[in-house]
Amino acid sequence: MGKFSGFYRLSPEERLRLVKQERSLTGDETKVLTDSGALEMGKADRAIENVIGAVHLPLGIATNFVINGKETLVPMAVEEPSVVAAASRAAKQTLPDGFKAEADESIMIGQVQITGIEDINTSLKNLEVNKKEVLNKASEYMKHVEQYGCGARDFGAKAVQTDRGAMIIVNFHINVGNAQGANMVNTTLEGVSPILEQLTEGKAKLRIVSNLASERKAKASAVWKKELVGKAAIEGVLDAHEFAKRDIYRCSTHNKGIMNGIDAVAVATGNDWRSVEAGAHTFAAMGRYQPLTHYYKNENGDLVGEIELPLAVATVGPAISSSPTAGTSLKIMDVGSSQELAMVMASVGLANNFAALSALGTVGIQKGHMKLHARNIAAYAGARTNQEIDRVAEILTEEKNFNVERAKEVLERVREE
Ligand code: MEV
Numbered sequence: 001m002g003k004f005s006g007f008y009r010l011s012p013e014e015r016l017r018l019v020k021q022e023r024s025l026t027g028d029e030t031k032v033l034t035d036s037g038a039l040e041m042g043k044a045d046r047a048i049e050n051v052i053g054a055v056h057l058p059l060g061i062a063t064n065f066v067i068n069g070k071e072t073l074v075p076m077a078v079e080e081p082s083v084v085a086a087a088s089r090a091a092k093q094t095l096p097d098g099f100k101a102e103a104d105e106s107i108m109i110g111q112v113q114i115t116g117i118e119d120i121n122t123s124l125k126n127l128e129v130n131k132k133e134v135l136n137k138a139s140e141y142m143k144h145v146e147q148y149g150c151g152a153r154d155f156g157a158k159a160v161q162t163d164r165g166a167m168i169i170v171n172f173h174i175n176v177g178n179a180q181g182a183n184m185v186n187t188t189l190e191g192v193s194p195i196l197e198q199l200t201e202g203k204a205k206l207r208i209v210s211n212l213a214s215e216r217k218a219k220a221s222a223v224w225k226k227e228l229v230g231k232a233a234i235e236g237v238l239d240a241h242e243f244a245k246r247d248i249y250r251c252s253t254h255n256k257g258i259m260n261g262i263d264a265v266a267v268a269t270g271n272d273w274r275s276v277e278a279g280a281h282t283f284a285a286m287g288r289y290q291p292l293t294h295y296y297k298n299e300n301g302d303l304v305g306e307i308e309l310p311l312a313v314a315t316v317g318p319a320i321s322s323s324p325t326a327g328t329s330l331k332i333m334d335v336g337s338s339q340e341l342a343m344v345m346a347s348v349g350l351a352n353n354f355a356a357l358s359a360l361g362t363v364g365i366q367k368g369h370m371k372l373h374a375r376n377i378a379a380y381a382g383a384r385t386n387q388e389i390d391r392v393a394e395i396l397t398e399e400k401n402f403n404v405e406r407a408k409e410v411l412e413r414v415r416e417e
Helices: 012-022 027-034 041-047 083-092 120-129 131-140 143-148 182-200 231-246 248-268 273-284 318-322 326-333 338-360 366-380 386-399 404-416
Strands: 059-067 070-077 100-103 107-115 151-162 165-175 203-209 217-224 293-297 303-310
Touching: 012 027, 027 326, 041 318, 059 083, 059 338, 070 083, 070 248, 070 326, 070 338, 083 248, 083 338, 100 338, 107 182, 120 131, 120 151, 120 165, 120 182, 131 143, 131 151, 131 182, 165 182, 182 203, 217 231, 217 338, 231 248, 231 293, 231 303, 231 338, 248 273, 248 303, 248 338, 273 303, 293 338, 303 338, 318 326, 326 338, 366 386, 366 404, 386 404
Parallel strands: none
Antiparallel strands: 059 070, 100 217, 107 165, 107 203, 151 165, 217 303, 293 303
16 A cells, blocks of 8 residues: 555556556556557447547546555546545545455345236245246356356245236346346347246336346445544534435435445446446435435544445456456456455445535535646646646635636646746
């Protein structure tokens, strides 16, 4: 961890050199991070349709994360300033203990909708009595991944009364190992549907994974000591947390700040961040829409923060292998399973939330934001060296004027000086 203190002060090249050294990255593994053409047209064209190019995002490393005692470098791909810095700062304030995290087994829920059933009760009974046969049939579609611990574990069926008549919904629990699992689940559901139709004498309609991965959650917690963060920050976080608990408008933004960090890791590791988002917000809304984090003071007056949310993320699979950078990100993070990855993501979400609430509850976030904004404006106005960018940004901040035209004038003055 010591090697990474002051990481933010290094140039991008120096940072990359350090990470390369620390994680024994190969030349090719680092090249994909800096080579803007790393995603070849051919590969992109195979990934989606009607391809005309690729877009790029900055990739940063959040430092200071110690998760279950392990020092972890966290790659984050995000366009928003401050997210990486906020995560790193909040993580630093948890040291030396860091984060404690855990994750469920990789159980996804897959749903089959059965319509046109004459006798709902008999159908439900038939499904229950023939459970073993149904699960054996489902497992046939997962033989090739059985060696990775994957398989259909269980299912539950329920009757639902709808405006279009009664239906049966069958929810399968399927272990998908280190994959995200959507494809595996959907294939299994389509495969098992004929036997469900026979047993219910109905018609299987939707056969699809649920993004509410409520059986695949990750948790993380950390303690922010009052000596380190100050009492004002702790009170600020607690007040902010209460606000989010009581007000859905605030709660939306509270959870957005959490997802800033989680999505950035999802994108960096080639994961489906839309499914992560869907799962997180639906989970938050089970009951009444609530914050994904919780805070309280322990007996010493220190702040304990906790997070729990579904995280259906993968360390293997087609999306990961078609992303040129995901492999390198996973190697930098040094995670060996989707559970480990989920634990890192939960810790980062908690860190970003603590950072946002402790700033909002005390000095506000605009000062930090505007500092970065001013640097961007300076660069946009033509400032080239770090020295020029810093000086122009400093003057714009003093003047509280972030106009590009003004930045150009200031740059000229700085150059004359
Ligand atoms: C901005 O992207 C995220 C925050 O608005 C989160 C929050 O308000 O808690 C700062």
